[in-house]
Amino acid sequence: MKKTVFRKLCMVMLVTLALCLLIYPLMLPSENYFRMVLQVLPLTLLVGVGMMIPLIVISSNFSRRTANELKKLRLDSKSTLSQFPELRPVARQIASLRAQIDTQMNELTGQQEQLKVLTDNMQEGLLLVSAVGRVLSYNRAALSLLGMEQTDDDYFLVFDLNPSESFSKVVRRALAGVRGSAIISINDKAVQLIANPVSGESSMSGAVLVLMDVSEREKRDALRREFTSNVSHELKTPLTSIYGIADMMESGMVKQKDISGFARRIRDESSRMITLIEDIIRLSRLDDDSFSEEVMQINLYEIAQSVCEQLQAAADAKHITITLEGSEALMQGVPVIVEEMLYNLCDNAIKYNVENGEVHVKVTGTGQQTVFEVSDTGIGIPQADRERIFERFYRVDKSHSRQIGGTGLGLSIVKHGAQFHNATIEVESQLGSGTTITLFFPRSADAAAEAACQAIHDPLNVQIPGESGHHLIQVRKNQDEPEPEEQEITAAELQPDDDAYDDADAEAVYDDTYEDAYDDAEYDEEDDAEYYDEEDDAAYDEDQDAEVTDEDEIDETEALFREAEEALDLHTEPEEPESEPEP
CATH class of the missing domain: 1.10.287 (Helix Hairpins)
Incomplete structure (x- = not known):
């Protein structure tokens, strides 16, 4: 003043x-x-x-x-007011504006932090791209899926993130206003890219890119396609045989005395299809967790003892000694599934064993686990095939699979049964010396009930230590699920012999009780159509001929026509009239 x-x-x-x-x-x-x-x-x-x-x-x-x-005045308006009273109106206006700006900045900062937390915790990658291809924003998952490290560079182009043509094509189309999607391979992972254009008032302003890891989905799709193709082939083979025999019988080319042999052949092939479909249904029920049986307390030793008794005849045929060791071992589980698992393991130990071999079964209860172990003196498996033994229809030696028998789903059922019971599998094998498979079941009711109630889609914890592993034994149990009114039909009566085309062995296995079992397992044409159609057959012929050998089918067809020629006796008995087949 x-x-x-x-x-x-x-x-x-x-x-x-x-x-x-x-x-x-x-x-x-x-x-x-x-x-x-x-x-x-x-x-x-x-x-x-x-x-x-x-x-x-x-x-x-x-x-x-x-x-x-x-x-x-921008930082401290009070000191200015004390020295220059004439500036008080200006200072008050500036202070009011500053308060509004601070409020808006705090809101924007909070929203930005929330958005950053959300994007950083996303499993999917997110990229915001400008109209010229500059990356405006991204999250950590995007860089991880693209195989890149965190960068401090604030300016880089989206086309520098991946050099593949499909990636660039989808991004360019999105910047041009066209939504696109593609699956690209990055570091042995399948990554799906979805690009959505972002438009402004008059022109394109950029694009939003979403990246998702679809490796598991692609793997499941590949397994499903392979499974469909394999099922088509497995159903085609017996149906072709049945069709050929029925065609010859219908045309009157079969003598009356040979009808029984051909009928037995039809029955054998029908049994093979029935057991295959039953295994597929079991796997489907395990996958969908649709078993109606409740978890209860069971004695694993009693189930193992019953399985050994059922397989005693098959073991005697190969002069194999079965020994059972252990005592009462209680656990929580579904009896039908557990018996199926034990049967498949013991059945494989016999089928893939050598003459005069041994199969040793051991049941123990230790601490919080119940352990089932089966060892054999069989052929073992090569190192390269040990990781795939639980895949459906996978076999090490496809050329001898028909002679051994089975559907190729046995160990797959064991795997899904173990998942159902929250159990683990340990496999040890030495090529030419034998194999040991061990199941570790949880003994507590809570663990078993929780495992039985949850959906089964996670990978199985299979341990293959060192130079040991399991030989290929993808064979089924060939045993119907037990029904109260059909207890007199045993698994041995329903089980086809290893040589499905040996008439003498077939007569010993398929007795009169088989007809009743066949009636129970009969399925209609609509259910059959779900597993077999012409498209699936064509898909197998195109895609799987390189993997599955047809030598067995050729030999089988040649044997079939040789049997037909012997039955006709066209050269040796031309004067004998052919008898009409009985309906």
């Missing part, structure tokens, strides 16, 4: 002095006017300059201090 008054006084004095200097010469005589002006002018200029210099200095200092205070 004092500085303002001093400045005003200086200005008044300067103006007064100037007026005096101008008026004073006018009061003098005219002849002396110009002489006086010339005399006073230097003094006037000197006084004026002397007074202007302090005013300029004072004004400059004042302006500078005022500017500094205005600068401080």
Whole structure:
């Protein structure tokens, strides 16, 4: 305030002095006017300059201090108000605007942090791309799926993230306004890219890219396609045989005395299809967790003892000794599934064993686990095939699979049964020496019940230590699920022999009780159509001929026609009329 008054006084004095200097010469005589002006002018200029210099200095200092205070007004308006009361209206307006800006900035910061937390915790990758292809924003999952490390570079193009043509094509189409999708392979992973265009008011403003790891889905799709193709082939083979035999019988080319042999052949092939379909249904029920049986307390030793008794005849046929060791071992589980698992393992130990071999079964209960172990002196498996033994229809030696028998689903049922019971499998094998498979079941009711109630889709915990592994024994149990009213039909009566085309063995296996079992297992044409059609057959012929050998089918067809020629006796008994087949 004092500085303002001093400045005003200086200005008044300067103006007064100037007026005096101008008026004073006018009061003098005219002849002396110009002489006086010339005399006073230097003094006037000197006084004026002397007074202007302090005013300029004072004004400059004042302006500078005022500017500094205005600068401080953005950060601290209170100090400015205390020194410059005349700036209070401006300061109040600035403070109000600053409060609004702070509120909006806090809201934006909070939203940005929430968005960052959400995107960083996404399993899917997210990329925001400008119209020129610059990456505006991304999350950690995007870089991980693209196989890149975290970068501090704020400017990089989306096309530098992946060099594949499909990636660039989808992104370019999205920037052009067309939504696109593609599956690209990155570091042995299948990654699905979905690109959505983002349009502005008048033109494209960019694109949003979403990346998802679909490796498991692609693997499941591949397994499903392979399974469908294999099922088509497995159903085609017996149906082809049945069709050929029925065609010959219908045309009257078969003698009356040979009808029984061909009928037995049809029955054998029908049994093979029935057992295959039953195994497929079991796997489907295990996959969908649709078993109606409840988890209960069972004695694993009693089930193992029953399985060994059922397989005793098959073991005697190969002169194999079965021994059972252990005692009462209680656990929580579904009896039907557990018996199926144990039967398949013991059945494989016999089928893939050598003549005069041994099969040792051991049941123990230790701590929180019930352990089932089966060892054999069989053929073992190569190292390269040990990781695939639980795949459906997988066999190490496809050329001898028909002689061994089975559907190729046995160990797959064991795997899904173990998943159902939250059990683990340990496999040890030595090529040419034998195989040992161990099942570890949880004994607590809570663990078994929880495993039985949850959907079964996770990978099985299969341990293959070191140089050991399991030989290929993808063979079924060939035992119907037990029904209360059909207890008299045993698994041995329903089980086809290893040589499905040996008539003498077939007569020993298929007795009169088979007809009743066949009635129970009969399925209609609609159910059969779900597993076999012409498209599936064509898919197998195109895709799987390289993997599945047809030598067995050729040998089988040749044997079939040889039997037909022997039955016809066209050359040796031309005079004997052919008898009409009985309906």
